Amino acid sequence: MKLLTHNLLSSHVRGVGPRGFPLRLQATEVRINPVEFNPEFVARMIPKVEWAALLEAADTLHLVEVPKEPIEGYEHDEKFLKKMHHVLLEVDVLEGTLQCPESGRLFPISRGIPNMLLSDEETET
Amino acid sequence: MSEVQEATNQLLDGNLHGNQRSIQVTESGSRSESEHLQVTIGATVPTGFEQTAADEVREKLGSSCKISKDRGKIYFDISVESLAQVHCLRSVDNLFVVVKEFKDYQFKETKEEVLKDFEELAGKLPWSEPLKVWKVNTSFKKKKTKRKKINQNSSKEKIDNGQGDRADERDDTKGFTNKTLGSHILDYYENPAIKEEISTLVGDDLASCKDEADEGSKEDTPEVLKFRVTCNRAGEKHCFSSNEAARDFGGAVQDYFKWKADMTNFDVEVLLNIHDNEIVVGIALTEESLHRRNITHFGPTTLRSTLAYGMLRLCAPQPTDIIVDPMCGTGAIPIEGATEWSNCYHIAGDNNPLAVNRAANNISSLLTKSQMKEGKVPWGLPIDAVQWDSCHLPLRTGSVDIIVTDMPFGKRMGSKKRNWNLYPACLREMSRVCRPGTGRAVLLTQDKKCFTKALSGMGHVWRKVHTVWVNIGGLHAAVYLLKRTPQAFVHPVEHDGERAPW
Numbered sequence: 014m015k016l017l018t019h020n021l022l023s024s025h026v027r028g029v030g031p032r033g034f035p036l037r038l039q040a041t042e043v044r045i046n047p048v049e050f051n052p053e054f055v056a057r058m059i060p061k062v063e064w065a066a067l068l069e070a071a072d073t074l075h076l077v078e079v080p081k082e083p084i085e086g087y088e089h090d091e092k093f094l095k096k097m098h099h100v101l102l103e104v105d106v107l108e109g110t111l112q113c114p115e116s117g118r119l120f121p122i123s124r125g126i127p128n129m130l131l132s133d134e135e136t137e138t
Numbered sequence: 139m140s141e142v143q144e145a146t147n148q149l150l151d152g153n154l155h156g157n158q159r160s161i162q163v164t165e166s167g168s169r170s171e172s173e174h175l176q177v178t179i180g181a182t183v184p185t186g187f188e189q190t191a192a193d194e195v196r197e198k199l200g201s202s203c204k205i206s207k208d209r210g211k212i213y214f215d216i217s218v219e220s221l222a223q224v225h226c227l228r229s230v231d232n233l234f235v236v237v238k239e240f241k242d243y244q245f246k247e248t249k250e251e252v253l254k255d256f257e258e259l260a261g262k263l264p265w266s267e268p269l270k271v272w273k274v275n276t277s278f279k280k281k282k283t284k285r286k287k288i289n290q291n292s293s294k295e296k297i298d299n300g301q302g303d304r305a306d307e308r309d310d311t312k313g314f315t316n317k318t319l320g321s322h323i324l325d326y327y328e329n330p331a332i333k334e335e336i337s338t339l340v341g342d343d344l345a346s347c348k349d350e351a352d353e354g355s356k357e358d359t360p361e362v363l364k365f366r367v368t369c370n371r372a373g374e375k376h377c378f379s380s381n382e383a384a385r386d387f388g389g390a391v392q393d394y395f396k397w398k399a400d401m402t403n404f405d406v407e408v409l410l411n412i413h414d415n416e417i418v419v420g421i422a423l424t425e426e427s428l429h430r431r432n433i434t435h436f437g438p439t440t441l442r443s444t445l446a447y448g449m450l451r452l453c454a455p456q457p458t459d460i461i462v463d464p465m466c467g468t469g470a471i472p473i474e475g476a477t478e479w480s481n482c483y484h485i486a487g488d489n490n491p492l493a494v495n496r497a498a499n500n501i502s503s504l505l506t507k508s509q510m511k512e513g514k515v516p517w518g519l520p521i522d523a524v525q526w527d528s529c530h531l532p533l534r535t536g537s538v539d540i541i542v543t544d545m546p547f548g549k550r551m552g553s554k555k556r557n558w559n560l561y562p563a564c565l566r567e568m569s570r571v572c573r574p575g576t577g578r579a580v581l582l583t584q585d586k587k588c589f590t591k592a593l594s595g596m597g598h599v600w601r602k603v604h605t606v607w608v609n610i611g612g613l614h615a616a617v618y619l620l621k622r623t624p625q626a627f628v629h630p631v632e633h634d635g636e637r638a639p640w
Binding site: 022 | 457458460480481483485489491494495498517518519520522523524525526527530531532533534535537538
């Protein structure tokens, strides 16, 4: 699971709503996969990213330091873009858990795939 | 300068120019023969996506297409130099070079006469240039077959060993770099164990001839080519069958070229496509259909990659679009997406653990393939897999730009009854996660009735823009292109502990 995916994932446990984001990440096995650097891709993706969540995840994984918010003029700052490229796309969490910040429910990550399935009681219907 | 001198100079100049001119003429003469050879290529595409394929041809080859009335076929002209790029088209299943096209063929009255005409036709066709193209094409295939074998072995190993050692991969790569020919063709060919069934049709007598020939000479002399004829016939007024046409036409072709008929190990596949009064004679340029290219791990209802490509193209992905397939199965769509639109981000999700694992395996196989091709460290792809329930997507509201999926038809997967609950719930959840205003969805389904009903109550969030009618394994299906309206998602009012506001 890449951190960009983590940035989109949210808990859907019944009653939790927007408080289900971001999921608390815990990793026991991580792999770094080189991905071709595309500066435009990174620059355009940054406004779409929930920055606080990314910061938290990157900290948990002890990654290269992510600034508190995108620095001004980031679109042309190649060093910054490369860093963000690495954080968003090259870090793959293979084993670990995602935890719903509201309900505490744990979702396992195994072989790089998070399992977000809930039991029938846990979902709303 | 004296007059004599001047005159001599002029004479010399004249001669020189004369010589140069004649040299130039000769050079361009021989050049034009091989390089500037223009041919008409025919391509079969998923029916309904002819226009999408034509767009891809124009974009990548610069040629305009003729879309045939015989559904699922497009034609375009290229110079032989571009043949390699033609193989890179992602919306075409099969390619062939046109030998001759008859726009309005006059069929005689009786079967005997029609078949006799086919026999006579064989010797009258302009074979030489198409055969040149076939020859050029065969040299590409040789390289592909070699690499395909290498790929299979390595990807099998990778699956057996699990993650595989990074060091091992690098060693493999080094070895293969030496063997790999510097080819500009991408290897799309899949595991040969999964073979697409091609319609037959060389007659029994030719088949029996083949058996004798095989037993006679194990070692074929390279000059004698092996061939087969494949005839596709559609139309109500024909007094003959495709078998008969293939047999008699094939017999004449054999006599004309002195080739050997062989249904399975052929070098040349001659195509005889008859659609009402339109006949196209061609020579196949692809062996196995290209459409299963990205998938090494099949599932029960794996979608054709060419169809997946067509669906993705339909929603015009923009750079950095987040593209989600909430019911991905083996991952055909997201994998095609990650390969062709690598400036977008793709997520493949399914509730079935088998499906998600297959999708993840297919993604790994794709990485192995690109590693073989580049001969260097493999790049990861912008794609991820998640196990989830499509009716309760664990995604932030309004965070997805494009949703593309192949919805359960209710025939081989799921059931029609289940669809009555599944479809509305899915559509609702999709409208929640899809970005208002700019978001769009491309959904394939055979259960058109259920889908239309489910969509009817959702006009405030989904607007149907376009429908493509397609044929999936004999079933009449539809691909719906929906646009997400600008209206923000409104949560149903909370009561009795039901769905909470997001």
